[in-house]
Amino acid sequence: MKFIITGRKIDVTDGLRDRINKKLGKLDKFFDEDTEVHVTLEVEKDRQMVEVTVPYKGIIFRAEEVNHDMYASIDKVVDHLERQIRKNKTRLEKRFKDDAFIIETVNGGMPNDYKPVEEEKEFNVVKTKRFAIKPMDTEEAILQMNLLGHQFFVFFNADTDEVNVVYKRKDGDYGLIEPEF
Structure with a gap:
């Protein structure tokens, strides 16, 4: 994956770049190697915000996390994206190809950082609204x-x-x- 890192009101240090490459690099099992990952770091008073956008085959994966610590925000945004992918794994595979989002295993088991997330089987529309548009x-x-x-x-x-x-x-x-x- 190719990381495009932008800082708003913050200098992007080598330490931040390394953390982004290491943490977001875990997602490379889900995407092609030439996939561009747009990462925006922003500081606003005591809020440290990380926004990640990954355009991939017509779908846009996006997550945003705010914390008092930039490194914690980076960790949380990766978890958020991974949960999104796992939660919608079946639909995404149908859209792209079978086995597009296989979770890699370690020694025949689950990865060390694996957290089970129940996949949504269907979207349940409970209400439809119709209205005139002026x-x-x-x-x-x-x-x-x-x-x-x-x-x-x-x-x-x-x-x-x-x-x-x-x-x-x-x-x-x-x-x-x-x-x-």
Whole structure:
């Protein structure tokens, strides 16, 4: 795997690079060797944040962890990604190929760091909502989302004539999702 490491408000030291290569290198059993892994390290007051994004064959794996210690954040983000893969192993194998996500064993047993995670067998949709979409701009959509008390809002963007999604980010800011076809 190829690591692209970016620091925001932090100098990426050799120690941090080594820790990222060592810990995230454990995930190379799941991905091809030329897979790019985007790692962003950010410091905000006493919050040490690590965000990892792995685009792989049309699927984007993403995890974010915040801790008071950058090294602990790196450890946790790796665990988070590994849990995501194990939890969705069957679906991912169907999408890519059989045995794409085999867990390597040590001496015929499980790896030393193996933690069992129950795989989701099916997604259970318990409610379907239908609603009329009226054209609006992004600012109006954010206002509507806040008035409803939701974390996201689907709307028809009057500026682009496309369906978009606005959402509230963990940092309190807002995001906009614009589809590409």
